[in-house]
Amino acid sequence: MSTAAVQLEAAAGLTPAAKVGVLFKRLPPGRFDLLLADVRQLLQLQGSDTSLTVEEHTDPLGFEWMILSGGSRDYQDALAAAHSVGQSLTEEGLGDLLLACAFRFQQDQQPVYWIYSYKQAAFYPFVPTGDHKRDNAEELRLSAIAKDELPIDSMPERWYALWDLPL
Amino acid sequence: MQRRLGTDIGLTARMFLTMFLLALVYLLFIAVLWRLGISLAFLILVAVVLLGAQYYFSDKLILLSLGAREVSEQDAPQLHEIVNRLAQMTGIPKPKVAIIDSPVPNALATGRDPNHALVAVTTGILDQLDEQEMQAVLAHELSHVIHRDIAVMAMASFFATIASFIVQMGLWGGFGGGYGDERDRDRGGGGAFIVIFAVSAAVWAISFFLIRTLSRYREYAADRGSAIITRDPSRLASALLKISGRMQRIPDADLRQMQAGSALMFFPAITRGSLGEIFATHPSLEHRIARLQAMEVQLSR
Numbered sequence: 001m002s003t004a005a006v007q008l009e010a011a012a013g014l015t016p017a018a019k020v021g022v023l024f025k026r027l028p029p030g031r032f033d034l035l036l037a038d039v040r041q042l043l044q045l046q047g048s049d050t051s052l053t054v055e056e057h058t059d060p061l062g063f064e065w066m067i068l069s070g071g072s073r074d075y076q077d078a079l080a081a082a083h084s085v086g087q088s089l090t091e092e093g094l095g096d097l098l099l100a101c102a103f104r105f106q107q108d109q110q111p112v113y114w115i116y117s118y119k120q121a122a123f124y125p126f127v128p129t130g131d132h133k134r135d136n137a138e139e140l141r142l143s144a145i146a147k148d149e150l151p152i153d154s155m156p157e158r159w160y161a162l163w164d165l166p167l
Numbered sequence: 168m169q170r171r172l173g174t175d176i177g178l179t180a181r182m183f184l185t186m187f188l189l190a191l192v193y194l195l196f197i198a199v200l201w202r203l204g205i206s207l208a209f210l211i212l213v214a215v216v217l218l219g220a221q222y223y224f225s226d227k228l229i230l231l232s233l234g235a236r237e238v239s240e241q242d243a244p245q246l247h248e249i250v251n252r253l254a255q256m257t258g259i260p261k262p263k264v265a266i267i268d269s270p271v272p273n274a275l276a277t278g279r280d281p282n283h284a285l286v287a288v289t290t291g292i293l294d295q296l297d298e299q300e301m302q303a304v305l306a307h308e309l310s311h312v313i314h315r316d317i318a319v320m321a322m323a324s325f326f327a328t329i330a331s332f333i334v335q336m337g338l339w340g341g342f343g344g345g346y347g348d349e350r351d352r353d354r355g356g357g358g359a360f361i362v363i364f365a366v367s368a369a370v371w372a373i374s375f376f377l378i379r380t381l382s383r384y385r386e387y388a389a390d391r392g393s394a395i396i397t398r399d400p401s402r403l404a405s406a407l408l409k410i411s412g413r414m415q416r417i418p419d420a421d422l423r424q425m426q427a428g429s430a431l432m433f434f435p436a437i438t439r440g441s442l443g444e445i446f447a448t449h450p451s452l453e454h455r456i457a458r459l460q461a462m463e464v465q466l467s468r
Binding site: 012059061115117132134137138140141143144145147156157158159160161162163 | 300401402404405406408409416417419420421422424425459460463464468
């Protein structure tokens with residue numbers, strides 16, 4: 001994702017917003033709090049180098065999100081933290097509980113997202129334009145540009161929306 | 168940053184190779200017919216009448232056969248505005264505009280040359296696409312007009328029409344009495360019919376595939392034309408996905424809701440890039456999207 005970000009910034013004017021959200025399926029009770037504690041500890045280890053914060057959010061559909069946000073310098077840290085969450089769950093055999101990871105970018109004041117689907121182990125773009133509408137042409141354009149840097153889900157019919165993302 | 172697309176040399180080369188092979192098959196066909204003493208003049212007359220009618224009246228034929236009605240600027244101002252803009256950009260006379268009452272999303276262009284062109288769209292496609300996507304689709308159709316694809320395909324199918332005419336005559340009963348004259352008997356009688364029938368069938372079959380191959384190349388060329396006119400190949404890709412039917416389009420459904428109902432969900436196996444494509448007049452959606460994406464990469468550099 002970090003090399004792709006460079007390419008996307010140059011070719012499509014996308015700037016990474018250092019906002020990453022990990023979306024979970026229903027976790028066992030208390031598991032989410034443990035995960036949060038782990039990530040907070042990880043961030044503490046990094047000390048004052050990072051202004052990355054971590055929050056939890058339950059969306060109206062009842063799904064839990066772990067939202068990592070920071071300044072523009074913290075993009076790499078946000079990626080690393082999201083990665084470690086995924087890894088620790090997978091090591092416990094709970095990888096199935098990971099649904100997706102959303103990476104926010106800015107493009108002309110508009111949010112643009114790259115979604116990582118854990119099930120497909122691939123990315124796809126998501127460009128919401130308002131009331132349950134998305135810009136398919138822009139999504140196809142972004143996927144064309146990022147094709148060499150990112151594993152992109154080759155079946156657009158699986159590029160499911162994530163309306164009203166909390167990041 | 169300069170954003171431009173040149174000609175696709177590979178595509179042009181393949182297109183010419185196909186046309187060359189087609190011409191070769193036809194020349195062999197004529198040579199065989201001539202050797203066997205068939206009245207070529209009669210056959211060519213039939214083909215000329217059939218194709219000439221199609222060629223000269225194609226715009227009206229489409230209007231009739233598909234129930235398309237020509238619409239005025241008052242009836243469909245937005246559609247006219249897009250066609251007008253594209254015609255100005257490409258420097259061709261503005262084609263006539265028609266609408267077909269059908270929920271199936273489709274668009275087509277016809278007319279023997281840019282002065283007699285007509286573009287028709289279904290009400291289904293108007294419902295499904297936004298203005299920019301509609302513009303990309305109409306730019307594809309106008310590219311067909313600019314490339315004179317109606318004329319090219321009519322010429323390409325000229326001798327195929329003759330061949331199929333002979334095959335049909337053969338199937339209807341041995342070419343009737345008129346041909347069984349002394350000339351044929353001198354050359355070995357009934358054997359000649361079998362040869363003519365077999366050769367015609369072969370020409371018909373081979374040209375069928377070549378014409379379809381050529382047609383697919385013209386589609387790629389029109390996609391490219393649209394990308395050159397609009398400088399937005401992804402807009403056409405998006406339109407193609409939307410009108411491809413439900414299966415392959417980018418969903419509006421939410422990932423989380425898909426998750427909740429996942430027990431009921433299944434993905435049907437869709438055959439991709441299958442052998443079936445050699446029978447088709449249009450290339451598969453995947454191949455078209457892949458080419459449009461490659462053009463997008465070219466434009467972004």
